[in-house]
Amino acid sequence: MRLFSWRFIRMWQRNGDVFFRLWHAEVPGFVAEPVLVLLAMGLGLGAYVGLVDGQKYIEFIVPGIIAAYAMFSASFECTYGTFFRMEYQRTFDAIIATPLNVEDVIAGEIFWGATRSLMTGTMILVVAAAFQLVQSPWALLIPPVCFLEGIMFASIAVVFTSVVPSIYSFNYYFTLFVTPMFFFSGVFFPLSSFPSIVETISWVVPLTPAVRLTRALVGGELHIGLLWALVLILVLGAVFFRIALVTMRRRLTT
C-alpha cells in the first residue's frame, strides 16, 4: 500500500492559491447561502416552532447548519472540483510528472477539501456568534471538528469521483446521498421526531455524528456518548481516505 508524502502540501497550496485568487466567486455559495438559510429557517419557520426545552429554533439549527455546510464544501470541492482538475484541465497529469505521486496529489485534494470545510464552518460560526447564537466556549473546538468532518466527506467524494464516467454522475451523488443527509441527520429536526426506521438509518449516515458533535459544542453539553460520534468520523475518514488513494491511482495510471 502506497502512502502519501509531505509533498501533498504542494497540491494543497496550488488549490489554496487558486481559491484565494477566485474567492469572490466562492463566497455566495459557502457564506451567504448558509447565513440565508439560517435566518430564513431560524426566524421564519422558527416563529412557528416551540422546542420542548424552550430553546429558540434558530439556536437549535446553528450547529446543524455549520456541520451541513462543512459537508457541502468538501463534497463540492472533491466531486466537481476534483473532476474538473482531473478530466477537463488535466492538472493531475501535469503534476504527477513532477516529483509528486498520485497519492500526494489526492491527499492534497482531500486536505484541501477539508480546509474548505474548516473555512466554511468557521465563517458560519463567527456569524452565528455575532448574532449571539453561540453560548459555550467549547464552540472553539468547532473548526477542528469541521476539519475532521471535511476529511471524511472529501474522502468519500474522491472515492466516488475516482469511479464516475462523467460529470453528470454527480447528480446522483448529491440527490441520493448529500441532500438526504441535509434533511435526515438532525440539522433541522431532532432525530427522535422521525419514524423509528428513519431514525435508525440516520444514525449510520456520516453527517449525523458531525451534527451531534457540533450541537454539543455550541451548547456546551458534553457527554461520553460523543466519543462514539468522533470515532465514527475518524474511522470513516481513515477508511475512505485509504480507498481513495487506491482507486485514484488505478484511474490515473492505467
Add this chain to the structure above:
Amino acid sequence: MVIIKINSLTKKFKDLVAVDDVNLEIEEGECFGLLGPNGAGKTSLIRMITAVSPPTSGDIWVLGGDLRTHSRQVKAALGVVPQMDNLDPDLTVLQNLMTFARYFNIPKEEARRRSMEVLTLFQLEDRCDSQIRELSGGMRRRLLIARGLINMPKIVVLDEPTIGLDPQAKYLVWHKLTELKSQGVTQLLPTQNMEEASTLCDRVAIMHQGKVLTVDAPKKLISSYFGDEIWEIEVTAEERDKVVNALRSRGLEYENVGDKIHVFHVEADELLAGLVGSVEGLRRRPATLEDVFFKLTGRSLTE
C-alpha cells in the same frame, strides 16, 4: 553513457499488448526520436518511462536508478512536455511556472528567476500576467515547453513538440531544442513529423504494433533501406506490368505506390534506361525518413 535503459518492457491493457517486449538504450546527451503510427505504443512507452504508468513486466533504469524504487528522484530530473495542453487555466502565465517550480521544491526567488529565464527563452516574457485563455495555440505550446524546463532537467520528453505550430514558431522551437542539446540535455522525442525527426534526432526508433522495429541514425536508416535516392517511375496501368517485369529482370528493388513505382539502390542511371516512354515519367529524388517509415509500417491505416 546510457541514461535510459529499457529491458524487455511490456505493457498490456486487457487483451491489447500496447508495448511488446521492448529493449532500448538511450545515450546521455542525444536526441532520440520515437516514430510510429498512431497506436504503435509510443504514448504507452513514454508514460512508463516518465513513471506515470507502471509496466506490466520488464525494467526501466533512468539515470542509473530503477524506476520502480526511484520514481521521485527520476521525475525530479525529468522535464515532460505533453502533447495535450495541461497548463493550469486557473493561474496566470507566471503563476503557472511558479506553481510548477514549487512541485519541484524550488525556492521562490530561484523559481522566479528561472521562470523569467524560460519565458525569455521562448519569447513570452511580455505575457507574464496573461491568463492562459488569452494565449494563442502557439504561445501555449511554447509555454508548455518552457514549463518543462523549469527544473533544469537532465532529460526532456517532448511529445510532438511542434504539432499545430506555424513555421516561425516551429523553427524557434527546433532552434531552442538544438541549443538545449548542445548544453548536454538528453531529449526523447515522440513525433509523427519526419522532417522534425530528421532535423533534430541523432537516432530514431521506429515502432509498430508495440514493437521497436529498428533503431539507428536517420541518415543510416535511409541509406541502408534505399541508398541515397529513390527513383520514381510514373506508369499507366498498361505500362505497369511491362515495367515491373523489366525491373525484376534487372534485379532491382522496387515498390508499387499508387500510380508510381519506387525503385531503390540504383547504382547507375543506365539501369533504368528505356523503362518508360517519356522522360517525364522518370524522376529522381532524395530518399527520406518518411520512405523508411512507410517501408517498415506499411501504407495502410493501422487503426
